[in-house]
Amino acid sequence: MKNKIGVFLTLALAGSLLIGCNSSSSSTNTTPSDTDKPTTTTTAGGKRPAPTAAGPKIEGPTVKIGLVASLNGELKPWGDDSKNGAELAIEELNKSGGIDGKQYELITEDSNSKPEQGKTAADRLIGKGVVGIVGEVASGITAQIADSAFAAGVPVVAVGATKTTLTDIGSNVFRVCYTDDFQGPVMARFAYEELRLKRIAVMTDNKQPYSQGLSESFKAKFKALGGEIIAEEFYNSGDQQFNAQLTNVKGKNPDALFLSGYFTEVGLIARQARDVGLSVKLLGGDGWDSEELVSGGGEGIVGGYFCNHYNNQEDRPEVKSFLEKWKAKFAGKLPGTTMGALGYDSVMLMADAIKRAETKDAKGIIAALDNTENFPSVSGAITLKGKGGNPPKRALVVEVTKTGQVFRKAYEYFE
């Protein structure tokens, strides 16, 4: 009898565990139906609550800007690049005289590639009196930073966080990158129109809000175009074995595989896909962007396409002068990922807003950010006025080759 009750209890417990997994993943990320809604890029204001806290004032001997970056953990390549980009920007700003006779000061905190540590880092920066926070690259970490910053009334400019609903956290949250509501459709159009792929399987990283959002927007657009999503498999960041999912995918005979996760797992998946005999085109989003992708994915990833913010080979004056400055500072090396340029852009945008702010406090900076029009950044012009924190930006499709990324096709912003 006692045993029976025990078994019943476990059943209930196991059930709640499974349900718990599900609901926790949807509560931290927002539900799929949320991402199915029309883009928030056009519906400015209204949805975004304004922070009630007064926020810091611009005072003291220096103007402090905080940066949260993953200087350790698996996102280190991005963290390092965004830090280098931010430092380059600060150096340049201070060389040209700083602001109102003051110098800018960059305070960097490590998020260790983890959302909870991102929150701690943001809290620490707020405690140090920064007037604005720049970062992060991953949407999951940025959401935590934005929460802390919202409570304190501090403006945030996200470097590479593309999850669409991120800026709904508050009217203090902005970004310099496009959203997943754009890069998903870009890849869907590229796959359907340029590569003429009809049946695609999707693999989503269930631990990453970014990956979930990107998969949703890709699937929606691809189906709207007339394509077919024949399977969706899930995994968790940190997994190392994808044979089981890939064997399932192979059984469905897809034309291509869309991998919406980060390069750390995408490389492994590409390699193991080849091992199980699945030799189809691989597609993905800006989470692929890193030099480690090819070393991790080997032959399997070569020939894949992904969506990115900018490319070193682009023939625009902003890109060229940025790369000149970068090479001068970092011993002739080019930035390995786009996060170098986006980190630079974020700090430049923040500094520009500080300059334009009518009242020299956080509220003034937030208002100035919200008024940004055609700010010339390395990754393309940024307009935030009336866009609810999400700049409509262009996106590039690049191909993975053995020697790096090769620019293939640019998409101007479309609805």
Add this chain to the structure above:
Amino acid sequence: MLEPSLLMAGLDPSALPQQLLNGLMFGAIYALVALGYTMVYGVLRLINFAHGEVFMIGAYTALFVSWQSGYFQGAQGLQRANNPGILILMLLASMIVCAVLGVLIERFAYRPMRKQPRIASLITAIGVSMLLQYGGALVLPVSPPRSILEEVNPYDGNHSISIKPKDAALQTAFTDAQARQKTADAALAAQIKLEGVSSEFDLSEEGKKVNSAALDARDATRGAKNNLDNSGMSLNVPYGQGIMFLTTLGLMGLLTYLVMFTKTGREMRAVAHDFDSAALMGMDVNRIVTITFVIGSSLAGAGAMMCATFLGTQLTSFVGVPWGVKAFVAAVLGGIGNIPGAVLGGLLIGVAETVVVWAGGSQYKDAIAFVILIFVLLVKPGGLLGSAKVEKV
């Protein structure tokens, strides 16, 4: 809750043998790591939480050895050595370094705590684990630019074991389609060259037609290949994972011999049976504990080297955590302290994970191990092969 009929919908029975094989191959690595947990627990009644970090150090050792010896200065600069001997060297190096690390951890962290209440050792174990994780983060390279796999693993590709032969007519159709695709691709390449553009996406209207033909040919090849693949049935073993599986079996065989048929093995079993009595009988228990750590840690090192080399795992100082957790669950599931139990638990978890994915529940892949653990512990609190002993306090 899920309806059984819903759960069965869309299942592909033909993929099940392949999935079971995947599960067994992966479970073997869990088992290898779980052995370290279970052996230490058997001898010391201590859960060695630093075991996952020993795994991590093993993976890094493999990486460093591959950097040191995986290349030679050739005519074209640095070339990959591409020599299976290096794999053996990496395996041995990982095992030795891990064994030394395991012994050091035992000597300096656990032995001083042995007379203390057990909770003290447990906390020490967690402390060592964190020390290695965060200490490692300071000094070890992350996501190394040169992957071990690409550089030293000569065993790329896979081996197909045919169960049902493929249709011959479809094979001809596929070969034909391939030939047509080759012609179309060549035409496209010629067109790209003719127009002097960088890729097929920049072609003129005329060129787009050539591209279109190439895409059609690619479509046809894909279709023909799918038809061909679906006509037969075969089991697919990537070389790397085949090697992993066989090596793991070999190491387990060696372990069985060591524990069951040697004097040291008999002593180990005696110490595991009753630590104090074994000491009273004049056995050098410290030597046995050291040997246990040597064996358990070197097995983790072997597993780590193979994962890093054949799966292409990106290394960070936290890479041991998921392995440690899964292997620990496997050890408890099989009955902690019981060696065959750890193997059984590891294989069971490996198979359960792939079967859950096969059944369409890939989002529950990580949860399944714990769900099984809960059920097994309810029915058999000592684990599958373990014996539940009431502890007298």
